[in-house]
Amino acid sequence: MDIYLANSMRREQLTHQLVQMAARDLDVREKLQTADKLSPGYNPVMEAVHRQNANQLREIIAEIGWPTRSKVGEQASDAAWLIVQHSIAEPAFMKGCYTLMQLVCSDINPANLACLHDRICYFSGHPQRYGTQYEGEYLYPLEDATTVNTLRAGLQLPPILADKINAVSEFDINATKRDLHTDPTFNEWRKTVGWI
Template identity: 35%
Template sequence: MDYKSIAEKIIELKNADFILREKLLKSGKLSEGYDEEMKELHDKNAKILNDIIDTIGYPTIDKVGREASEAAYLVIQHAIGQPELMKKGASLLKTAVSENKADAQNLGYLTDRIAVFEEKPQLYGTQFDWDENGNLSPNLYDNLTKVNERRKSLGLNTLEEQAEIIRKRAKNENQMPPKDFEKRKQEIKQWKKNVGWTK
């Protein structure tokens, strides 16, 4: 198996994602909902990565190296319109983490993202969204003390520290809260239903 060229391919997928994000950020479109071009790229990347996973299993560090393994996680994390792939990725990543072949922090982020889409409380507080006051705040979680304990177990900072970092970055990137909070909330709810995250 030519793991080197597979690793290069996975890194290419991640780079295409970053390039498009930068383009949308510069044009001010990043805060305007799920951009169609971004959606198409995420779906395309997800399909390519899914084929790779079907061929080699999860792209673990020992197979493709740390950079490509991180890139694979990122593609899965962004495959938000593909619930089955995200869940499959989380399951495979969980096994890889238990064998010390992938990063536990990535599993924390992916677990939280799936929980948020399924409208369940997140465990690590890694997922943020705009609240009704126009601030970026963590999505639903169970208990701050427990969240911070779990974050610490993954080597993450506290949720309060992370909130400051996230808000500062959004400000530096000129990201703006949605003009109509309720409308956006309804759009997200409908989107979750349409792609199969919720019933």
């Protein structure tokens, strides 16, 4: 078998694997949510899926680098991002993947990079830049409420309504000077896994 064909077949396998990993994540999440077992806290079944997916993604990254659109196709590249986005118990992994994604940003969905940036900010207790993270129905605090919709437009994300921005604007003044999370249980978990 020639090397090109072997490489092509391997890429197809990796594409399928990534899509299946993300599908399993979403399927387990939906079942837990339907059974009202997704929260409070981090459901151990969901955490196990996230950790298993993160481990498999590490192996894929070791083999081919970050799964870009040109390597595995758009759906599988988006699936890799979803896997990282959900690996909340592994801050070093999330941050490392963010760095890898920055290096290939022209070959991935730029909105995925923005969402991962905000997700890292959320779990680190810092304000977000692109307005992709919510706590329940409330927008998580922003770095700069005056530029968020301009940044979102550049990523082809819909604008955030003014009332949602106004609801968090009062937090923005001192947001960068303190950790934004006050829930002691959540903070203990963040400390345990290494976010703080």
